[in-house]
Amino acid sequence: MIVVFGVITIDKKIDDPVGALSAHGLAGIWGTISCGLFTAPRLAAHNAVGEGGLFYTGSFKQLGGQTVGVLATFAFVFVVSWTVFWAIKKTYGLRVTEEEEDAGLDISEHGMYGYPEQFIPPAELIGYSGGPYATIPPAPLASPTTRGVPA
Secondary structure, eight states: OHHHHHHHHHTTTSOOTTOHIIIIIIHHHHHHHHHHHHOOHHHHHHHTSSOOOHHHHOOSHHHHHHHHHHHHHHHHHHHHHHHHHHHHHHHTOSSOOHHHHHHOHHHHHHSSOSSOGGGSOGGGGTTOOOGGGTTSOOOOOOOTTOOSOOO
16 A cells, blocks of 8 residues: 555656655655564564564654664665766766657667557657568558457
8 A cells, every 4th residue: 555655646746657766665664664663572582683662562762763764764865866866967967868858768778669660659650760671561550440459
């Protein structure tokens, strides 16, 4: 539930096409904080680290430690990521040109489409050589009444 609702919420503000922030960020935060809530004292003693969680002991000590860990991790990742992206932007560049973005990164980065030609609008196929099979016309799309899959 955390990942699903996280993806829906985060996608409203940030472009995260694979849901990495929800899957690793939000779920990771929940996993870390939940140790401060649900860790059994016997498990903490067995591992020889930490204490029982809030619901077992009534103490906020383990929850506080887990929260400090989340905040320290966030601060470290933020500073390192910002520094790395700043260095990339100043040296190599972080964004593609408007022309490359308009053409699509499949073409500008890889020199080919990421999808079969019959699924690409004809206006975007202008100038596309199509490789060794360029002389073979693409298969026509099936009409709406046809139940078969286009060849």
